[in-house]
Amino acid sequence: MSISSIQAHPPVSDSQYSRRVFVVGATGYIGKYVVRELVARGYHVVSFARSRSGVNASTAEEQTRQELKGSEVRFGDVCNPDSLRGEGLRGERFDAVVSCLTSRSGGVKDSWNIDYQASRNALDAGMEAGISKFVLLSAICVQKPMLEFQRAKLKFEKELAESGVSYSIVRPTAFFKSIAGQVEAVKNGKPYKMFGNGELTACKPISEADLARFIVDCLEDPDKQNKILPVGGPGKAITNLEQARMLFELLGREPKLQRIPIQIFDVIIPILVLLSRLFPSFEDKAELARIGKYYSSESMLLLNPETGKYDADATPSYGSDTLRDFYRRVLNEGLAGQELGEHSLF
Numbered sequence: 001m002s003i004s005s006i007q008a009h010p011p012v013s014d015s016q017y018s019r020r021v022f023v024v025g026a027t028g029y030i031g032k033y034v035v036r037e038l039v040a041r042g043y044h045v046v047s048f049a050r051s052r053s054g055v056n057a058s059t060a061e062e063q064t065r066q067e068l069k070g071s072e073v074r075f076g077d078v079c080n081p082d083s084l085r086g087e088g089l090r091g092e093r094f095d096a097v098v099s100c101l102t103s104r105s106g107g108v109k110d111s112w113n114i115d116y117q118a119s120r121n122a123l124d125a126g127m128e129a130g131i132s133k134f135v136l137l138s139a140i141c142v143q144k145p146m147l148e149f150q151r152a153k154l155k156f157e158k159e160l161a162e163s164g165v166s167y168s169i170v171r172p173t174a175f176f177k178s179i180a181g182q183v184e185a186v187k188n189g190k191p192y193k194m195f196g197n198g199e200l201t202a203c204k205p206i207s208e209a210d211l212a213r214f215i216v217d218c219l220e221d222p223d224k225q226n227k228i229l230p231v232g233g234p235g236k237a238i239t240n241l242e243q244a245r246m247l248f249e250l251l252g253r254e255p256k257l258q259r260i261p262i263q264i265f266d267v268i269i270p271i272l273v274l275l276s277r278l279f280p281s282f283e284d285k286a287e288l289a290r291i292g293k294y295y296s297s298e299s300m301l302l303l304n305p306e307t308g309k310y311d312a313d314a315t316p317s318y319g320s321d322t323l324r325d326f327y328r329r330v331l332n333e334g335l336a337g338q339e340l341g342e343h344s345l346f
Helices: 029-040 061-067 081-089 108-128 148-161 183-187 208-220 240-251 264-278 280-297 323-333
Strands: 020-024 044-049 072-075 096-099 133-137 166-172 192-195 227-231 257-260 302-304 309-311
Touching: 020 029, 020 081, 020 108, 029 044, 029 208, 044 081, 061 072, 072 081, 081 108, 096 108, 096 208, 108 133, 108 148, 108 280, 133 148, 133 208, 148 166, 166 208, 183 240, 183 323, 192 240, 208 227, 240 323, 264 280
Parallel strands: 020 044, 020 096, 044 072, 096 133, 133 166, 166 227, 192 257
Antiparallel strands: 302 309
């Protein structure tokens, strides 16, 4: 019987139990690819999703079912433990939970509600459902925590490691999507915007498909269990300036660059912090500015704790999808499915 033909509430045998995976954050950028990879490998996948998902909550239930085809999609609220248990797990047994949860805005409350509390809810409910494995999609930037979402992720990472459940904490570098925000503007003749000289930061970007394969590998490879796993894509680390040059080369144009002084954040952040003391609605705006400064000044690479410097050579590589091929594809086909939503800086 194929995965796609399994009906809701199927009887679960002991042999099936070892292949049942519950996915939270299934409608996210990486979550969709994780679900597809699990289905392709023959797992019985239950995807838990909000009734309205996607950028600006624009995706309704039927479209979500289509995007997560092959899995059994259940709708509810991962922030509500009762919904997670009743509408998600339904008293059934599962072997593993895979969490691709991440806050949409990076705002203070959203970070703690999603990156910590919703993840904690999924762990607690999963343990009640008998799981033996939990795979967490985290982020490499938590190595140097200066932002609320990083602190929230680290708090959950610690609790997961202490839970007694076999765990894999996956800390990827930049996604292709996160460095694609200027493709359309450059294609339309606008300059490529960068902070400083464009060489302040570097990353080893990884595709959504390669990262999904790595995440599912964690369920099957004992060497990837009970570990924190930093991971980047193939090839050498690439700076912002090199990304810009690659784009213009693929377009057959001379680079057209606009350099922005990173010190601009040192002006904007204190103003927003001051305003947030008077108007609470500015708290998340101040945090978003801090996020902008962080990503403009910190590399998404493995941090050497002894030197305090980022080490490209020590950052593990995985997969075969290259940034050049990605840029070539989106220049030809557009950025459908790669929208940054609230994470867009430029």
